Amino acid sequence: MDSLRYELPEVTIRSISVGEMDNNVYLLTSRKSGAQVLIDAADDLPAIQQLLADGASDAAADAQLALIATTHQHWDHVRALAGLVAATGAKTAAGTDDADELPAAVDVRLEHQDVGTFDGFELTAVHLRGHTPGSIAYVYQDPAGPAHIFSGDSLFPGGVGNTDKDPERFASLLKDVRERLFDVYPDATLVHPGHGKSTTLGAERPHLDEWQERGW
Incomplete structure (x- = not known):
């Protein structure tokens, strides 16, 4: 199955x-x-190594894995992390408040609005507190089109991520999602979650009050 999702002017997204x-x-x-x-x-x-090889074919120069970025500490998001670090020697990044729970050393501990600069593009870290203490969304701003948000398990089509029925965690996550994503980025912004299909902020924005009312 072809992993290519977007061929943008400066990057490809697979x-x-x-x-x-x-x-x-x-x-x-x-x-x-x-x-x-x-x-x-x-x-x-x-499969991840094949993904890297497929991505290498998109570049005019030799590809190099500059960073392995983790959205949050949960086990299902990090099982290949240590193996990939060992195989590639790439640096790692994660939210400061989740970093100590990862199965590999974290080289870059991220705070809200930290910007990673790579050869050809940038990613902005957005700290979304609630699903885990250090959950990070990564935002790529396409200079020729809408932004792409890689939201981990903090924002999905139909709602925010699981907060284990904890009212304080839910309130924190919804507040951060509102203020740090919906209030900052326009409706055309694409959201790529940690599971399932992508959506846009515009598709989800009309439902924010519904999410608030239902409490999850």
Whole structure:
């Protein structure tokens, strides 16, 4: 199955689904430099290595995995992380408040609005507190089109992520999603979650009050 999802002017975005939880693994590759960032080394190291190889074919130069970025600490998002680090030597990044729970050392501990600069593109970290303490969404702003948000398990089509029926965690997550995503980015912005299909902020925005009312 072809992993290519978007051929943008500066990067390509590829994704695969791995493991029994159908986790999405995303790969951004600079079309000019070959710099790559992989988001969530969730499971199935051979499949992820094939994804990297497929992404390499999108670049005009030799590809190099610059960073393995993790959205949050949950087990189903990190099972291939240690193996991928061992195989590639790539640096890792995760939210500061989740970093100590990952199965591999974290080189870059991310705070809200930290910007990672790679050869050919940038990613902005958005801290979304609630699903886990250190959950991070990664935002790529396409200079020629809408932004792409890689939201982990914090935002899905139809609602925010699981907060285990904890009212405080739910309120925190919905507040951050409202203020840090919906209030910042326009309706055309694409949202790529940790499981399942992508959506747009415009498709979800009319339902924010419904989510607030139902409490999940």
